[in-house]
Amino acid sequence: MRTVAGPGVDERGQIYMRNELMLSFGxxxxKGRKEINQDFHGGYVPKGAQLTVKGAAFAMADGVSSSSVSQIASETAVKSFLEDYFCTSDAWTVQHSAQRVLRATNSWLYAEGxxxxxxxxxxxGYVCTFSAVIxxxxxxxxxxxxxxxVYRLRDGALEQLTHDHRLWVSQSQSCLSRALGFREHIEIDYQPLRLRLGDIFIMATDGVYEYCDAHTLIEAxxxxxxxxxxxxxxxxHALxxxxxxxxxxxxxxxxxLPGDVDSLFQQQVETIPLPPILQAGAEFDGYQILRCLQTSRRxxxxLALDIVSKTKVIIKTPATDQQGDPAYLERLLMEEWIARRINSLHVAKAAQFERPRAYLYTVSEYIEGRTLSQWLRDHPRPDLETVRGIVEQAARGLMAxxxxxxxxxxxxxxxxxxxxSGIVKIIDFGSTRVGGVAENDQGVRQPNLLGAALYAAPEYFLGEVGSPGSDLYSLGVLTYHMLSGGFPYGADVAKTRTAGAQKRLTYKPVLSEERDIPAWIDATLKRAVHPNPHKRYTELSEFLHDLRHPNPAYLNQTRPPIxxxxxxxxxxxxxxxxMAVLIWQVMS
Known part of the structure; x- marks a missing residue:
């Protein structure tokens, strides 16, 4: 029942991962005293960059003894997990990827049953227990x-890392309370643990751990x-x-254990030459430069024309001042990597054709239009319905x-x-945080705060990691700004570096005598931009709904006093x- 693949496994059963992380396994x-073996186990080690992005996975399943088909369930669970996990997006975290795969497997097993x-x-039915370590x-x-x-042996002590999902009906009788294929929906325990040199992980079915004590295993x-x-x-010994x-x-x-893990783009940054300053009319790596659109210190x-496809594209090259900054160059390449993994009408796409490049630069689609900043200069007082339309499209991009x-x-x-045609698209991914890459502490390096301070969520100023609620905050500020021209807390958010200071932030209502904005819209915005991320909307869709449909809880709120x-x-x-009173007193 041993399933191992990948060129990273040598003849001694050792797995060599990039940058010195090395695992040995056995x-x-x-089948013991039973007629068939209903257990199944395996491991998979990918090759190349996927080894860094996805890791090495080991899995084990135990079919339920009362079932004559549970060996099918256990084999399916392990094989599908080891195959499908490595097919999930490189951008997803381990937890997201693994749980998505296991829920799909559970649905299939339950449906078969x-x-x-x-x-x-x-x-x-088609039921089995399951454990995996990635x-x-x-x-x-x-x-x-x-x-x-799953156990861990560290410093001579054996620790059980998983909790048995069993329901005890008496001191001698119990039954499984949770297993794959048992119910339509499955709850999966997840736990990340930092590794230490010499850690030993043991995965065992009940046929082993019930008859092999910890002392014997530690000695062995x-x-x-x-x-x-x-x-x-x-x-x-257990037998x-x-x-x-x-x-x-x-x-x-x-x-x-690894030292500094190479980022996804470190090799490219170190080996691919940087491009020169480009001039209009020049041919560059299969493109004809039409004109320079923007120059900054970064x-x-x-704007360029792909000579082969005759399509217009945007080429972005690093400025001279940034050519000695590997972290910036990696983030520049990451932008195109991100664009190729998001499929949304409201997110700018990478160039349609990907080919070898002689220089370090990125290529993206050309969007004929203008930025929202430029649009707001021409439409400084957009009506509420227009603002809703822009915000809803931006939100769909964020959802992607x-x-x-x-x-x-x-x-x-x-x-x-x-x-x-009025379609709103999100551009510039230089600040984007990718969960699957960020799991590696040594991934693409980024400063703590990259976004514009007036739109950045308060938690970033505390050094905290962002969440979807942080993007929601930025969208709320954007909505507020389009309706009022100002900001809900002025410039005070960037000055608050403690949770206490953020609690003292005072929200400025978007309502004014000059614009007819319903009070419930102001209440919606106030919740979206709350300094505490736990008190904001939990989903972008909730915010969009309340922006268009009056929330009954807000309708009872009166208009704030003048x-x-x-x-x-x-x-x-x-x-x-x-003054009138004084004049009346003087006159009298």
């Missing part, structure tokens, strides 16, 4: 459902034998002790980022394009009244 399985004669007796960078990601177990792992031999010896079930054991040992942006475990982190008028809406007008009125 495994053994036996519902179509079989075991529909009303789930314990006889080693990525210097972290072990553990996923678990059922009663297979101190011996110089290879891990396959140790696994076999422990399985044999000798009276094991009656199938027996499977996997052992994975951390032989070496980059040069050109979030589905890919990405945060844009720099939503502002300059980073929204409105094309000739002192709050326009304090200058209030005090001018008070002064006028006082």
């Amino acid at each position: 495994q053994w399985t036996d 519902q179509r079989s004669v075991y529909r009303y007796d789930k314990e006889k 080693f990525k960078s210097d972290v072990a990601h553990i996923l678990h459902v059922g009663d297979t177990r 792992l101190q011996e110089p034998d290879d891990l396959d031999a140790i696994a076999k010896r422990m399985v044999d 000798e002790q009276g094991g009656k079930d199938n027996l499977t054991l996997q052992i994975i040992r951390v032989e070496a 980059s040069h942006v050109y 980022f979030h589905r890919m475990d990405m945060l844009h982190q720099d939503l502002k008028p300059d980073n929204l394009m409105i094309d000739a 002192l709050e809406r326009n304090p200058v007008m209030f005090w001018q009125g008070v002064s006028l009244v006082l």
Whole structure:
């Protein structure tokens, strides 16, 4: 039942991962005293860059004894996990990828059970327990459902890392409370653990751990034998002790940990030459430069014509001042990597054709239109319905980022394009955080805060990692700005560097005597831009709904007093009244 693949495995069962991370593994399985082996286990090690992005995975499943088809379930669970996990997006986190795959497997197993004669007796259907450990960078990601177990041996102490999902009806009787294929929806335990040199992870089915005590296992792992031999010896020992079930054991040992892991683009940055300053009319790497669109201290942006396809594209090259900054160059290349992984009408796309390049630069689609900043200069007082239309399109673009475990982190008028047909597109991914890459501490390096301060969520100023709620905050500020021309907290957010200071931020209502904006719209914006991310909307769709449909909770709120809406007008009125009183007293 041993399933191992990938050129990273040598003849001694050692897996060599990039940048010195090395794992040794051993495994053994036996049907024991039963007629068939309903356990299944395996491991997979990809090659190339995928090894860094996705890691190495080991999985184990144990079919339920009461079922005559559970061996199909356990084999399907392990094989589909090891195949499908590595087919998920490179942008997704380990947790996102693994849980998506396991939920799909659970749905298939449950559906097979519902179509079989075991529909009303789930314990006889396509059911199995499941555990997996994914080693990525210097972290072990553990996923678990059922009663297979994952242990860690560290500094001579054996620790059980998983919790048995069993329901005890008496001291001697129990049944599974959770397993793949058991119910239509599955809850999967997840735990990330930082690795240490010499850590040993043990994965075992109940046929082993119920008859092999911790002391025996710890002693065996101190011996110089290879891990396959140790696994076999422990399985044999469990059998000798009276094991009656199938027996499977996997052992994975951390032989070496990585130092600084190469980013996805480090090799390109170190080997590909940087482009020169380009002039209109010049031919460059299969493109004809039409004109320079923008020059800054960070980059040069050109409109170009693809000579082969005759399509217009945008070429972005690093500015001279940035050519000695590897971190910036990596982020520049990351922008196109991101664009190729998001498919949305409201997100700028990478160039249609990808080909070898002689220089370091990026290519993206040409959007004939103008930025929202430029549009606002021509339409300084857009009506509410127009603002809704722009915000809804921008939100759809953000949703596409979030589905890919990405945060844009720099939503502002300059980073929204409105094309000739009125379609809004998000551009500039230089600040985007990619969950699957960020899991590697040594991934593409980014400063703590990259976005525009007026639109950045308050949590960024505390040094916290962003969330989809952070992009929601930026969208809320953008909406507020289009309706009022100002900002909900002025420029005060960037000055607050403690949670206490952020609690003292005062929201300025968007309502004014000059614009007819409903009070419930102001309440919607106030929630969207709340300094505490836990008090904002949990989903972008909720914000969009409340922006278009009055929330009953807000309809009962009265319009704020004029002192709050326009304090200058209030005090001018008070002064006028006082002056009238004084004049009346003098005249009388």
